[in-house]
Amino acid sequence: MSSDVRPGEPAVSSIKMIRTLAGVAVISGFLIVLTVKATEARIETNKREALEAAVFAVLPGATTQATFELRDGAFVRVDSPTPGFDRVYAGYGPDGELVGVAIEAAGMGYAGTVRALYGYDPETQTVVGLQVLESLETPGLGDRIGKDPAFLANFEQLDVSLNEAGDALANPITLVKAGEKTEMWEVEGISGATISSTAVASMLDARSAEILPLVMRHLDELKEAR
Numbered sequence: 001m002s003s004d005v006r007p008g009e010p011a012v013s014s015i016k017m018i019r020t021l022a023g024v025a026v027i028s029g030f031l032i033v034l035t036v037k038a039t040e041a042r043i044e045t046n047k048r049e050a051l052e053a054a055v056f057a058v059l060p061g062a063t064t065q066a067t068f069e070l071r072d073g074a075f076v077r078v079d080s081p082t083p084g085f086d087r088v089y090a091g092y093g094p095d096g097e098l099v100g101v102a103i104e105a106a107g108m109g110y111a112g113t114v115r116a117l118y119g120y121d122p123e124t125q126t127v128v129g130l131q132v133l134e135s136l137e138t139p140g141l142g143d144r145i146g147k148d149p150a151f152l153a154n155f156e157q158l159d160v161s162l163n164e165a166g167d168a169l170a171n172p173i174t175l176v177k178a179g180e181k182t183e184m185w186e187v188e189g190i191s192g193a194t195i196s197s198t199a200v201a202s203m204l205d206a207r208s209a210e211i212l213p214l215v216m217r218h219l220d221e222l223k224e225a226r
């Protein structure tokens, strides 16, 4: 068998090999960056759409919405409805009237952080809807916070009215056992999932105490923005 390679001559030029490898590396890197960018954009769009749907779900009667960012103690309208603790989402009815404000809350559950969006009606000073956005709670137990109709009914008319000074909740949102609710600010827990239920009640209480005085103080800005 004969060979084209003469004695003393390298089978393939090292420079050629390095060039080819470098080319492949550059193209692969480029493709990876492209894929990551395309995926990131898709994930962002999905998040935004999910948030928009959640805002409508927790604010019955809302047909349009607007996002506001809290800047130096005032609400400033921003374009994109991305999730965030520095934001609230105002929902408007068909005639442009403010139906309510959707607010994000988060807290530690049984297995990790629970994130939820809840709707607040400033007219009646009640929570009017809740949707769990993210949870690692146990399927069949803690994850019922996002699915159990009886538990979710707690958040269809939950009293979160402010005190006379308007700087705190008149009554803290409190968890009670299923069937033991006597006050409008009480949340009936899920039996066997008390930790997850408590997490929801506590995060709503903390977040409401912090944000509702601001929402009420700036209600006119939220109403006029439509």
Ligand SMILES: Cc1cc2nc3c(=O)[nH]c(=O)nc-3n(C[C@H](O)[C@H](O)[C@H](O)COP(=O)(O)O)c2cc1C
Residues within 6 Å of the ligand: 110, 111, 137, 138, 139, 141, 142, 143, 190, 191, 192, 193, 194, 195, 196, 197
């Ligand atoms: C494997 C396993 C998973 C559990 N997951 C949850 C959960 O997601 N949320 C929760 O509140 N309790 C969960 N629990 C139950 C809690 O340990 C605790 O017993 C319960 O919250 C107490 O509620 P109860 O007083 O209504 O029985 C889990 C228990 C086990 C053994």
